[in-house]
Amino acid sequence: MIFSQGVKPLRVYKETAQLLRLGILGKEPPWYQVVASVPPSTILIRTTPVEFDKPPQDNSKAVGKNVKKKSKRFFRPRNIQYPEDDLRKKFFADHPWELARPRILVEDSGNDSLSYDWSKLQQPGRAVDGESVVQRQMWLMEEGNGNLSKSAAYDVARKEFYRLRMRSDIERRIAAEEARSVGAFFGKTHLQIGLELEEKSLLAWKIKAQEAVAKRQQRIEAMANPGSIDADVGDEDGATDPPGLASTPEARTSPVEPSNPQGP
Structure with a gap:
């Protein structure tokens, strides 16, 4: 059986009895009769035992009066100040x-x-x-x-x-x-080692900053001159006209007849 967190011990017995009554559980758990005869206590604080040596006191005067409650700081240790x-x-x-x-x-x-x-x-x-x-x-x-x-x-x-x-x-x-x-060598001090590590970090940051600035400048130039990107792409793909060939549409579409040096 799985019960929710914070369930009371006495509620476990009641829910088990209900499950037995409905037939969900086939047999009683080993602890069922023990819990039925000795129900679990819901108070987790140990009560003060009865003192038999002292004579009984008359508490009739305390009836109807407010009983003083213990402070919440009762169990906290005392602050020691030196x-x-x-x-x-x-x-x-x-x-x-x-x-x-x-x-x-x-x-x-x-x-x-x-x-x-x-x-x-x-x-x-x-x-x-x-x-x-x-x-x-x-x-x-x-x-x-x-x-x-x-x-x-x-x-x-x-x-x-x-x-x-x-x-x-x-x-x-x-x-x-x-x-x-007399020739002793102490090596680098902690301050020198720290300065070297700091300079190395600053140099790495400077390289990253320069790369970021270069990329940003390229984006700005690309947005300012969008035609230059197409020309560069055309040059990379080899789609430009060879030298000496006209750049007109007719020159691009008309086939070029090979020359016959031997004649007809």
Whole structure:
């Protein structure tokens, strides 16, 4: 039997009974008598069991009063908000490319940041990233000198972050120059590879554009001089008159007698 989607369990038994009564089904399904004796419940929520230890309460006062309904948000998890969430949102909104840098997400525990001394931004064994700026800002707001405000602590941590990033970039460039001086070869950078791919795409687009412009120009010329097309077609088919032959209709239709050099 095929029933429509969303059919109720009790309706399956009723429709099966009707099919048996009409003779469409030859015999009862194995579950027919079980469902008849124990009908399926239409309520899918488990009810609260009766508590026998507590004495029965008098609910006569509650009769006629509106029963409070549970809110629809009762089963939703509670929103957990940390102070660092707003600081992270601000930093990564100002520095979106920091999200493209590789990061190490493995931690020994959820409180690894508490084991560092955030009185300074750079920590031993830890790369400087956006989370370092957030923790440094939190330290300046809570334990720094004068308990700086949110914006002031952000400016201090941000400047320290810029200084460390510039120093690391300078060290990287110096190391690359020293390696090239002794014969190292690094190949093309990601920026150079991207520029080459972009130039190749632009060149392919330029060729297609030139072909499209040439075809459009041909269509414009054909619409301006429609007779030139017929002449070109005639030249290609070989239907033009040979040189020396008149182009009149009589010359085209009259046969040409072959010459007889020997005479009659």
